[in-house]
Amino acid sequence: MTDILAAAEGVSKRFRHKPDFAERLAIRLGAATEPATVHALDGVDLHIHRGEVVGLVGESGCGKSTLGRVIAGMLPPSEGRITRDGQDIRALRGADARKMRLATQIIFQDPMSSLNPRKRVSEIIGEAPRVHGLIPRREVRAEVGKLLATVGLDPTMADRYPHQFSGGQRQRIGIARALAVNPDFLICDESIAALDVSIQAQVINLFMDLRRQFNLTLLFISHDLSVVRHISDRVVIMYLGRVVEISPADTVFDAPRHPYTAALLEEIPRLDRRGRRFTAIKGEIPSPVNPPPGCHFHPRCPHAFDRCRLERPALKQVGAGQDVACHLNDGNGLIDTPSRQGE
Amino acid sequence: MTLLEVSELKTWFETPAGTVKAVDGVSFSLAKGEIIGLVGESGSGKSITGFSILGLVDPPGKVVGGTIRFNGEDLRAASEARLRALRGDRIAMIFQDPMMTLNPVLSIGTQMVETVLAHRRMSRADARAKARDALGRVGIPRPEERLDAYPHEFSGGMRQRVAIATALLHEPDLIIADEPTTALDVTIQSQILSEVQGLAAEMGMGLIWISHDLGVVAGLADRIAVMYAGRIVEEGPRDDVLDTPRHPYTSGLVASAPIANERGKPLRQIRGSAPSALHRPEGCAFRPRCDHAGDLCVNDVPETCAAPRRWRCFYPLGSS
Numbered sequence: 001m002t003d004i005l006a007a008a009e010g011v012s013k014r015f016r017h018k019p020d021f022a023e024r025l026a027i028r029l030g031a032a033t034e035p036a037t038v039h040a041l042d043g044v045d046l047h048i049h050r051g052e053v054v055g056l057v058g059e060s061g062c063g064k065s066t067l068g069r070v071i072a073g074m075l076p077p078s079e080g081r082i083t084r085d086g087q088d089i090r091a092l093r094g095a096d097a098r099k100m101r102l103a104t105q106i107i108f109q110d111p112m113s114s115l116n117p118r119k120r121v122s123e124i125i126g127e128a129p130r131v132h133g134l135i136p137r138r139e140v141r142a143e144v145g146k147l148l149a150t151v152g153l154d155p156t157m158a159d160r161y162p163h164q165f166s167g168g169q170r171q172r173i174g175i176a177r178a179l180a181v182n183p184d185f186l187i188c189d190e191s192i193a194a195l196d197v198s199i200q201a202q203v204i205n206l207f208m209d210l211r212r213q214f215n216l217t218l219l220f221i222s223h224d225l226s227v228v229r230h231i232s233d234r235v236v237i238m239y240l241g242r243v244v245e246i247s248p249a250d251t252v253f254d255a256p257r258h259p260y261t262a263a264l265l266e267e268i269p270r271l272d273r274r275g276r277r278f279t280a281i282k283g284e285i286p287s288p289v290n291p292p293p294g295c296h297f298h299p300r301c302p303h304a305f306d307r308c309r310l311e312r313p314a315l316k317q318v319g320a321g322q323d324v325a326c327h328l329n330d331g332n333g334l335i336d337t338p339s340r341q342g343e
Numbered sequence: 344m345t346l347l348e349v350s351e352l353k354t355w356f357e358t359p360a361g362t363v364k365a366v367d368g369v370s371f372s373l374a375k376g377e378i379i380g381l382v383g384e385s386g387s388g389k390s391i392t393g394f395s396i397l398g399l400v401d402p403p404g405k406v407v408g409g410t411i412r413f414n415g416e417d418l419r420a421a422s423e424a425r426l427r428a429l430r431g432d433r434i435a436m437i438f439q440d441p442m443m444t445l446n447p448v449l450s451i452g453t454q455m456v457e458t459v460l461a462h463r464r465m466s467r468a469d470a471r472a473k474a475r476d477a478l479g480r481v482g483i484p485r486p487e488e489r490l491d492a493y494p495h496e497f498s499g500g501m502r503q504r505v506a507i508a509t510a511l512l513h514e515p516d517l518i519i520a521d522e523p524t525t526a527l528d529v530t531i532q533s534q535i536l537s538e539v540q541g542l543a544a545e546m547g548m549g550l551i552w553i554s555h556d557l558g559v560v561a562g563l564a565d566r567i568a569v570m571y572a573g574r575i576v577e578e579g580p581r582d583d584v585l586d587t588p589r590h591p592y593t594s595g596l597v598a599s600a601p602i603a604n605e606r607g608k609p610l611r612q613i614r615g616s617a618p619s620a621l622h623r624p625e626g627c628a629f630r631p632r633c634d635h636a637g638d639l640c641v642n643d644v645p646e647t648c649a650a651p652r653r654w655r656c657f658y659p660l661g662s663s
Contacts, residue, residue: 059528166616196384197555201599201612208609223529226558230601230610249606267533269558271600274581276562278540280533284498 005050005185005217006071006104010080013041013066036289040066041077042241045315050184053211053218055232055249057225057264061288062238064221068187071219072104102132105178109190111170115162121148121173122158129180147176150213152206168199175206179214186210187219192227204231225268229253234321237261240296241288243315246323257324259301295327303328346414346549347373347396347517353408354388354395363620365391365404367573370646375516376547380560380581382596383570384617389553392570393519396551397436398426414516432462435510439522441502444509445494451478451505452490458512477508481538500531507539514546521553536563557596561585566651569593572618572628579652589652589659591633627656635660 017035019027026032040063048054048071058064069075071082073089082089084100092100108114115124125147126140135143145155151172162170171191178186188207192200208231211218222228228235228249235252237245237260245258256262263281283300286292292299298308307327315325354366366388373379383389394400396411398418411418413434418426430436438444446454455474456467463470471490478486481504494502503523510518520539524532540563543550554560560567561581568578569592577590588594595613597603604610615632624630626641633640639657646655 059530168616196617197557197596198384198599198613199616201610202614204601205609205612208607225529226601230604230606264529267529269532269556269562270602271558271561271585271597272602273558273562274585275565278533278537278562280537281530284500284531285528 003050004047004083005085006048007083008044008046008067008071008077008080009083011041011044011067011070011077011082012039012079013063013070013075014039014078038288039241039291040288041070042291043080044241044243046071046236046243046246048185048217048219051215051217052233053220053231055228055235056219056221056238057223057228057235058238059223059285061240061285063241063288064238065189067238068106068189068219068221072106072187073101074106098132102128102181103183104185104187105181105183106187106189107171107174107178107191109193111167111174111194112162114174115170115177117162120159120161124162124173125177125180128177132181134181143180144176147180150179150210151176152202166199168195168202171195171203172206175210179210184215185217185219187221189221190223193222193224200227207231225264226270237264240286240291242296242325243323244297244325246315246321248321251319251322257318257322257329258297258326259303259328260297295325344375345372346375346377348412349392349396349409351409352392352395352406352411354391354400354404354406356404358403358621361621364573364623365620366395368409369570369573369575370409371568371575371578373517373549373551375549376543377566378543378550378552378564380564380567381551381553381570382555382557382560382567384555386617386620387570388573389570390521393436393521393551393553396519397430397434398423399436428462431458432513433515434517434519435513435515437503437506437510437518437520437523439525441499441506442494444506445502447494450491450493451497455490455509455512458509462513473512474508477512478505480511480542481505481508482534483508500527500534503527503535504538507535511542511546515548517549517551518543519551519553522555524559525554525556532559539563557585557600569596572623573620574628574655576629576656577652577654583652587661589654589661590629590656591635591660592629594660
């Protein structure tokens with residue numbers, strides 16, 4: 001019995017457009033080039049312990065959503081393997097595979113595009129447990145009512161359609177649907193990004209309550225570091241398909257050890273940073289079609305040196321529970337980390 | 344010197360279901376070189392306030408009341424021709440999605456030259472030089488070459504820079520920026536904020552920064568106006584509004600920010616959700632969500648002024 005609930009081991013995911021006949025012909029004749037490959041994930045290792053909340057942070061195109069989907073088993077990795085409770089999920093068959101899939105649920109960003117607009121809420125929430133035989137048909141209604149109450153909605157609303165709810169309420173329906181099949185692992189993919197500020201706090205609180213109530217493990221994917229810090233036990237920072245830093249949530253805010261993490265923290269808008277003179281790290285996020293060699297961050301990194309342009313830094317332990325992929329931590333002069341205000 | 348003075352602005356939309364009072368009595372003023380942050384949630388009327396100033400409200404929406412004075416001139420009484428002459432010249436707007444602002448089938452240079460020539464008589468070559476300089480000013484590398492590129496050849500952040508460069512072509516007195524960094528990544532947002540902040544200071548323009556993100560506004564604005572259900576519920580100098588909010592809604596927003604809460608503890612939250620614009624409660628629209636509501640709140644809330652601050656609340660915080 002291990003306490004690792006889910007793990008990604010050396011996971012890479014590449015997306016490549018498959019050329020059709022005409023394109024293949026054009027390529028043959030030299031009139032077109034081979035379709036580009038998007039390196040969404042590049043050798044990612046991540047262990048998620050039972051009962052913890054892992055925050056996964058990165059900017060658009062860093063592969064955080066792809067990693068969520070690969071861990072959930074929705075997308076097969078191009079390389080590497082995903083384990084669930086110690087077993088390779090590709091080796092699971094039949095009832096075991098189904099059990100694994102039910103035990104992992106995803107909550108998406110936009111509840112309007114993940115809820116069927118033509119179905120009533122009772123059907124949206126009650127369908128999966130009924131189809132999978134988790135509860136007898138005649139108890140479905142009562143169960144839906146219970147779930148609605150759990151996520152803070154009025155059970156009498158069960159016969160309404162998704163469009164009759166506000167954005168925050170719809171997200172609660174999405175959460176109730178995920179809980180209906182008794183998962184032990186929730187993957188929240190930008191689940192609060194589309195909500196208004198005053199509603200975000202409500203939904204974050206709901207996630208924290210549910211985690212305690214149902215002993216859930218959460219993978220909380222977000223671009224918002226301040227939210228992630230608030231609810232996570234550990235934070236994983238990704239950049240262009242790679243994990244650059246894994247740290248306990250306190251540490252990552254107070255003493256980031258990767259220049260990208262430091263930059264993100266520096267630039268996040270915060271209520272207590274008034275009348276700032278905004279400065280910014282230079283450059284843009286490179287395309288995952290053609291990522292820079294060596295460390296992906298080196299073209300934007302203020303500390304980059306020759307080795308960064310050539311050699312990919314490995315993810316190494318640099319402190320208690322803190323893994324960082326940066327050559328600066330290799331004795332070539334540790335990166336100087338001014339102590340940062342956490343609160 | 345007052346650059347813009349909006350008073351009792353009302354912009355209503357007549358819909359089959361009833362009148363939507365998107366903006367319902369908004370007043371504020373802006374001095375030269377000042378940055379005001381207009382903060383609110385979706386549907387609070389902050390964008391419509393911006394559109395109303397520019398005369399860009401489309402039917403069924405209509406500005407039904409109030410005055411808008413820009414450099415002393417009454418914009419509500421101005422002819423369409425006069426407004427067209429002002430827009431893009433003295434007043435410019437930056438939108439959330441630059442892909443909507445830029446024409447996808449024209450090169451950046453063509454569009455920028457067009458903007459220059461719409462307001463100035465000069466040769467095409469001069470206009471092009473002006474456009475090139477504007478691109479350089481917002482930090483676009485190799486501006487001369489980039490003039491011939493099309494919008495899709497730019498990344499999101501670069502596109503927003505092009506939109507900003509276009510807005511700055513005539514060094515306007517007033518810029519209305521409607522969530523211009525909301526769709527951008529954190530590091531790119533910082534770059535844009537840094538450019539805008541530098542240029543605003545350099546040129547001394549007034550800036551209305553419309554956003555839902557209090558954090559951005561805290562970093563950028565001199566003054567903050569908080570909107571709720573079509574009204575400004577509180578307005579004042581940045582630090583006053585954030586440190587000692589008078590309106591319970593402002594206070595709720597500030598308190599619910601994760602940074603204001605102890606890690607792992609439940610966030611302080613505002614209960615309920617914003618009312619539909621068709622069915623706003625009588626009196627104070629925030630009343631059903633407010634912990635401080637009392638008997639008076641069913642009445643229409645007058646504005647309390649205590650310069651430099653003002654608020655709309657019968658039971659303001661920090662008063663007793």
